[in-house]
Amino acid sequence: MNIKELVSRYMAGQRDFRNLNLIAANLRNINLSGTNLAGSNLSGANLTRTNLSHANLTDATLTGANLTETNLNCANLTDANLSQVNLNDAYLKGAVLTNAPSSAKG
Numbered sequence: 001m002n003i004k005e006l007v008s009r010y011m012a013g014q015r016d017f018r019n020l021n022l023i024a025a026n027l028r029n030i031n032l033s034g035t036n037l038a039g040s041n042l043s044g045a046n047l048t049r050t051n052l053s054h055a056n057l058t059d060a061t062l063t064g065a066n067l068t069e070t071n072l073n074c075a076n077l078t079d080a081n082l083s084q085v086n087l088n089d090a091y092l093k094g095a096v097l098t099n100a101p102s103s104a105k106g
Contacts (some may be wrong), residue, residue, distance in 0.1 A: 001017075017035055024043070039060065042061060051070075053073065059079045065086070070091070079098070080101045
């Protein structure tokens with residue numbers, strides 16, 4: 001699935017996007033609040049200022065992703081791989097980070 005299709009489906013009300021391959025995707029400034037991205041691969045993705053509040057990112061791979069100023073309020077990141085992510089100024093209030101390995105920057 002490409003970014004245009006993802007946004008189109010989201011705008012149509014779909015929220016279940018499990019196991020997507022979004023390696024190096026540019027999702028900057030996109031509203032994806034409340035989405036289910038469990039098991040998705042977002043390695044190297046640009047998620048700067050993306051709204052992922054209340055999103056399910058359980059078991060997601062975010063290795064090397066840019067999460068600068070990303071809204072992760074109340075997001076579930078249980079078992080997500082956060083190795084080498086950039087979390088500068090990310091919003092994490094209420095986020096669940098159980099078993100989320102990280103060497104995050106910021």
